[in-house]
Amino acid sequence: MDPLLSLYVQSPGFRRHSVETKRNYATDIALLLTFLSSRGRSWREAMARDLEDYEHWRLRAAENPVRVGGSKWNRELAAFSGLFAWAVKERWITRSPVATRQVLGRRGEVLTVATAKAKDSRPSNVHWLTPRTWRLWINVGLRGHTRHGVPERGWMGRLEDRNVAFTRLVTSSGLRRLEAGSLLTFEIPKLTLPESRYCYGRIAAEVTRSKKSRTFYVSTGAVGDVESYVDSSRAWAVRQAQRAGRYDRLPERREVTEVTRGTKPRVRWCDQDGVVGERELARLTWQERMLLFTEGPEGPEPLWLWLNEQGLPFQPHSWEGVFRTANQRCERVLTPPEHLGRDPHQVFAPYATVHAGRHSFALSCWSC
Structure with missing residues (x-):
């Protein structure tokens, strides 16, 4: 039990988060604690190099079989920033290991933002359906x-x-x-x-x-x-x-x-x-x-x-579970058995080749 982490989750800033955000941030912080523990350090001893190495492991390390995307990393970085900013404010640590910079907000206020955000992040992978x-x-x-x-x-x-x-x-x-x-x-x-x-x-x-x-x-x-x-x-x-x-x-x-x-x-x-x-x-x-x-x-x-x-x-x-189950059922029912586990380019390439040949033949006849 870490008494300082217990104080952090009771702080006004953390308690203002929604229940889902609290759960997500707690999971992200726990993963960072595990990483730091493997180096023999507590979170209060973390340095900027530790966060840089952790970012590389989460995003780009070839040895990591479950790398995350830019959006996920940005959420984790927000969780770390909140924790270390609170610790600096309460004087439990002298400096945050998260690299930050100050910018002006829309109303002229000074905001502190993390500089290690992923540049390839996107909010969602949207596909429109007919x-x-x-x-x-x-x-x-x-x-x-x-x-x-x-x-x-x-x-x-x-x-x-x-x-x-x-x-x-x-x-x-x-x-x-x-x-x-x-x-x-x-x-x-x-x-x-x-x-x-x-x-x-x-x-x-x-x-x-x-x-x-x-x-x-x-x-x-x-x-x-x-x-x-x-x-x-x-x-x-x-x-x-x-x-x-x-x-x-x-x-x-x-x-x-x-x-x-x-x-x-x-x-x-x-x-x-x-x-x-x-x-x-x-x-x-x-x-x-x-x-x-x-x-x-x-x-x-x-x-x-x-x-x-x-x-x-x-x-x-x-409801996430309901929609996930519906997606899995559609994949099972609507995917042809002979196409399961195959490269989609190999599945549809013969179809495209045949139809492209027919259009070429038709255009040749029309030009004649």
Whole structure:
């Protein structure tokens, strides 16, 4: 146990990070500690040369079988910069091993940035899909269809309607994963614009990246999928959880007593100990939203929209697993068996050669 690292994770700067950022930074720092330990040094004894060697190992060393890209390294560097900057400020070390320089921000403020950022970083590897390919991905990856358009034998599809509804919601509205994944049941858009195929809703400030509330628009078809999910598999999961007493065994639960109206609605609740509380709806974090319940005809019901098979809130980062499984299924179902494990240039080169020859022959005949 390192007491200084324990102090760092309790510092205001680290505690302001989101849960996912905290987890990522902790993993990055742990890897650096392992590297420094192999050299017989603690993190307080790290020098600039140690960071340079670690950067080379992570990015370019031929001996490293799991090298990372520029974007990943830049995130790790941000984690190291935060740790060492805190240690310098608190006078636990005299100088940070991370090379930095000072620049002027947009508002004229002086900012300190790391100079060892990777130059080949890119935020994402985006590939656009045609509408037909997108529908194929949904049918095969989420609905369990075969390449011939029929459900595969043995496909269970217990959460099929939930996954399809969430996917159509985010693609129709442009909401981020956390924004759509932390919606409450009463936040589902219901107001239809006149002579329009779209509805509009309001996304809470606390779950956005900019921490500002905004209006979003979503197609009525996507809203219909969400409502069908609420009335079918979600309702069934809630009933099963009520009968099993899962909600009664939760360590913390807040029963909502009122949601006020107006431009800044507030949520009022009473917890299991009888303590009454309230907070502006836009300022509820996604963790606090998971605790909100309402009293239904057969007992407490979660207000969190997306639930797992046990009727408990499905955490926003868990959608990564859903999409990863869908991608793997599409790869398994749609890749021809004779092409598995082969060079794509070897697979498609004969096709291109034949068609190029046909076009050349046609052009020769036309010129004659």
